[in-house]
Amino acid sequence: MPSSSFPLPDPPSSNGPPGLPREARITAALIDLADTLVDDFDPAEFLYRVAEHCMDLLDIGDAGVMLAVPGGPLRLVAASSERVRLVELFELDASEGPCCTAFDQAVPVDHTLNATPSPRWPRFSTRAHRTGYTSVHATPIRLRGDTIGVLNLFRRIPGSLPAADRHLARALADATAISLLQQSTLDQHRTVRAQLEAAMATRTIIEQAKGFLTARHETDPDTAFHRLRAHARHHHLRLVDLARDIVNSTTTLPPPPDTDKTPTPP
Structure with missing residues (x-):
């Protein structure tokens, strides 16, 4: 149902050192x-x-x-x-x-x-x-x-x-x-068409991995995607390769800290 108020602004980008002109x-x-x-x-x-x-x-x-x-x-x-x-x-x-x-x-x-x-x-x-x-x-x-x-x-x-x-x-x-x-x-065997088709094909794999992480860790799609990218960068992996490994269940990302809860004793 539409809301009469606008969503809160996005947080500032983390690109580059803070305060850089x-x-x-x-x-x-x-x-x-x-x-x-x-x-x-x-x-x-x-x-x-x-x-x-x-x-x-x-x-x-x-x-x-x-x-x-x-x-x-x-x-x-x-x-x-x-x-x-x-x-x-x-x-x-x-x-x-x-x-x-x-x-x-x-x-x-x-x-x-x-x-x-x-x-x-x-x-x-x-x-x-x-x-x-x-x-x-x-x-x-x-x-x-x-x-x-x-x-x-x-x-x-x-x-x-x-x-x-x-x-x-x-x-x-x-x-x-x-x-x-x-x-x-x-x-010389790679063309602009091949580049664009590759970019589009990888999008499907990434969306599948994002959906898998969203369901597995009970989080939202944006958080799942940011964790996917952060893991790829930290381990120097190609984003699409990590996404494919997650979809194929050959790689597992640890749950985010706030979902790793210890059961409350009865």
Whole structure:
């Protein structure tokens, strides 16, 4: 049942040292996104970092990344929270919304959400507003002359995305496209299509692992995913490899501290 109040803002991003000036964080983010020329490049982890950098640098409440193989439909490959993931999946299923228009027309799209459904995207605007979002900015990810995806930026405070943030979103989208292209040149047998298909395929495995951890440890999907990523980083594992091992029951994550309770004696 929809609520009349908006959800609490997300906590500050943990990207980079606390208190680092915004200009320095922008530089660090662009350098991080450019660092893809490695043998063990993990496209899934890379795209989640794109969403994290958007959260850290832009005045937004949530971010999503969608990609499409040439000639194929848009698919969600990374999201900053379970809340926005469900809205993005609804948008794709309804085939309407700012991201679809930004992708089809290769132009940025701003859209304000309010209690009155938008005639342009009635189902999407109703769902997004009920979830607590006040506006959406969709920036196409372009690779040379082709549009390969969209950055979707959701706000939960009044007002559209500031102009400076729109320009920075464009830069992050360009950096994402360039990084995917330069990584694909490491091997002449690997193509942009293969990179995008790999990123989309890993998303399915990661969602399965997230659902497994959510059910096993009786936690929420966001907490399950953050623990999955933290374990992969701590043990220097590829996110998709860890997710696959969890789904196949060859790896088990310990329960979070608050679920490891000692039974109360009768």
